[in-house]
Amino acid sequence: MDQLSKEQIKKLIRSHKLKDNIFEILGLILLLCSLLVLLALIIDLSTDGAARISKSFLTNFPSRFPDKAGILSAWVGSTLVMFVTAASAIPIGIAAGVYLEEYAKKNLFTAIIEINITNLAGVPSIIFGLMALGIFVYKFNFGPSILTAGLTLGLLILPIIITATREAIRTIPSAIREAAMAVGATKWQTVKHHVLPYSTGGILTGIVISLSRAIGETAPVITIGALTFIAFLPNAPISTEAPFIHFDWIFSPFTVMPIQMFNWVSRPQQEFHVNAAAAGMILLLMTLSMNAIAIYLRIYFRKKIKW
Numbered sequence: 468m469d470q471l472s473k474e475q476i477k478k479l480i481r482s483h484k485l486k487d488n489i490f491e492i493l494g495l496i497l498l499l500c501s502l503l504v505l506l507a508l509i510i511d512l513s514t515d516g517a518a519r520i521s522k523s524f525l526t527n528f529p530s531r532f533p534d535k536a537g538i539l540s541a542w543v544g545s546t547l548v549m550f551v552t553a554a555s556a557i558p559i560g561i562a563a564g565v566y567l568e569e570y571a572k573k574n575l576f577t578a579i580i581e582i583n584i585t586n587l588a589g590v591p592s593i594i595f596g597l598m599a600l601g602i603f604v605y606k607f608n609f610g611p612s613i614l615t616a617g618l619t620l621g622l623l624i625l626p627i628i629i630t631a632t633r634e635a636i637r638t639i640p641s642a643i644r645e646a647a648m649a650v651g652a653t654k655w656q657t658v659k660h661h662v663l664p665y666s667t668g669g670i671l672t673g674i675v676i677s678l679s680r681a682i683g684e685t686a687p688v689i690t691i692g693a694l695t696f697i698a699f700l701p702n703a704p705i706s707t708e709a710p711f712i713h714f715d716w717i718f719s720p721f722t723v724m725p726i727q728m729f730n731w732v733s734r735p736q737q738e739f740h741v742n743a744a745a746a747g748m749i750l751l752l753m754t755l756s757m758n759a760i761a762i763y764l765r766i767y768f769r770k771k772i773k774w
Contacts, residue, residue, distance in 0.1 A: 475578065479673040498772020518745030524745060528698040529727065533738030538746050540697045541727035544613070545682060545753065546700065547716065548723055552681050556625050557674055563625075564670075566630025569658055586624035595623045596690030602673045604691055611692025613701065614717040619687050624677035631673020667768040674748035679754050685725040697722045724750045 527537025571577045599619035609615045639662050647657040663670075701719035705712060724746055732745040 477521050496538065509748075509751065511746045512744050516741055516748050518747070519741050519745035520748060521681060525656045525749075529696055529730075533736060533742055534610045534732075536739070536742055538727055540700060541722050541724045541746065542749060542753070544697075544721040545723045545750075547613050548616045548620065548688075548721065549615060549678060549682055550621040552624065553674075553678060555618055555744055556621035556628055556677070558752070559621075560625050560628025560674075561670060564629045564636065565658060565663070567629070568633045569654070569662065572702050572762030584629055591686075591688060592623055592684050593686040595619055598622075599687065599691050610718065611694075611720060612718045613721045616688050616693065616721060616723070617693050617717075620681040620684060623684065623687060624681050627677040627680070628670075628673055630691060632666075635669025635673070636662055638690075639665050640671060646660045663766060668765045671761045671765050675758055678757055682723075682754060682757075683725055683750070685723075685729060688723055688726065693726055694720050695726055715727055723760065724753075 523535075524537050525542070526539055527535060529534040529541075558577065567577065567581065596619060599615060599622070603609045603615040603618055604611060609618075629658050639695075643661050644657050647661050648654075652660070697720060701716035701721070702713060704714070704716050728743045728746045728750070731746070732741040734740075
C-alpha cells in the first residue's frame with residue numbers, strides 16, 4: 468500500500484512537471500509571436516519610411532508638398548502634451564495609490580472608490596475627450612490647448628498609474644513595514660524610506676505603460692479640438708529676458724504625431740503614405756525612448772536602496 472502510494476505521488480509529480488513544461492513552452496511561443504508581430508511592424512515601417520527620415524523631415528512644418536512636409540509641429544506638440552500629462556497624472560496617481568494601500572481604512576467608501584478606479588481604466592478614451600470638452604474647454608475656458616490635452620490624457624492614464632502603484636506596493640512584504648516600525652519609524656518614514664524605494668520598479672513600469680498609451684491616443688485630442696494642420700510652434704518656455712520662464716505655451720494650439728499620421732494616411736498620394744510611415748517610426752522611437760528612460764531610472768533607484 469505504501470509502495471503504491473509512492474508510485475501515485477511520483478506520477479502526480481511527473482504530471483505536474485509535464486504541465487509546467489507545456490505551459491512554459493506555450494508562454495515562450497506566445498512571447499515569440501508577439502515579438503515577431505512587433506518586428507514585422509518595425510520592418511514594414513522601415514521599408515516604407517526609413518528613406519524619408521532626415522533632418523529636414525524633423526525640422527520642417529507640414530506642407531501640401533509631400534517632399535517638403537515635416538513633423539516639427541507634431542513631435543514638439545506630442546512632447547509638450549506628454550510633459551503636461553506626466554506632470555499632472557504621475558504625482559496624483561502615486562499619491563492616490565499610496566493612500567489607498569497604506570493609509571485608507573478598508574470600508575464601504577474605499578471599496579466604492581476602488582471599484583470606480585478599476586472601471587475608469589476600461590472606459591473608452593473618447594469618453595474622456597467628451598468630458599474634457601465640456602469641462603476644460605467650455606467650463607474652465609482653457610480652449611483647445613496643450614494644457615487641455617495634457618489634463619485630458621492625464622485623466623485617461625490616472626487609473627492605470629493608481630492601479631500599478633497599488634500592485635507594486637502590495638508586493639512589499641509586511642515584515643519590512645513591521646521591522647521599520649519596530650525601531651521607531653513613523654508610518655510616513657516607513658513608506659518613504661522602505662515601501663516606495665522597493666516598489667519603484669513596478670511603479671515605473673505602470674507609468675511607462677500608461678504614457679505609451681497616452682502618446683498614441685487620437686480620439687480624445689481630436690474631440691477637444693486639436694489641429695490637423697499647424698505651421699507654427701508654441702511660445703518658448705524659456706527666454707533670455709525676465710522672468711526667463713514663461714507658461715504661455717500651455718495655452719497654445721497644438722497637434723500631435725497620431726493626428727499628423729492620420730492626416731497623411733487619409734490622402735490619396737502615395738508620397739504622403741511614406742511620410743506617415745516615417746512619422747510612425749519616429750513615434751515608435753519616442754515610445755522606446757520612454758521605456759529606456761524608465762529602465763535607467765529603475766536601475767538607478769535600485770542601486771540607491773540600502774539592503
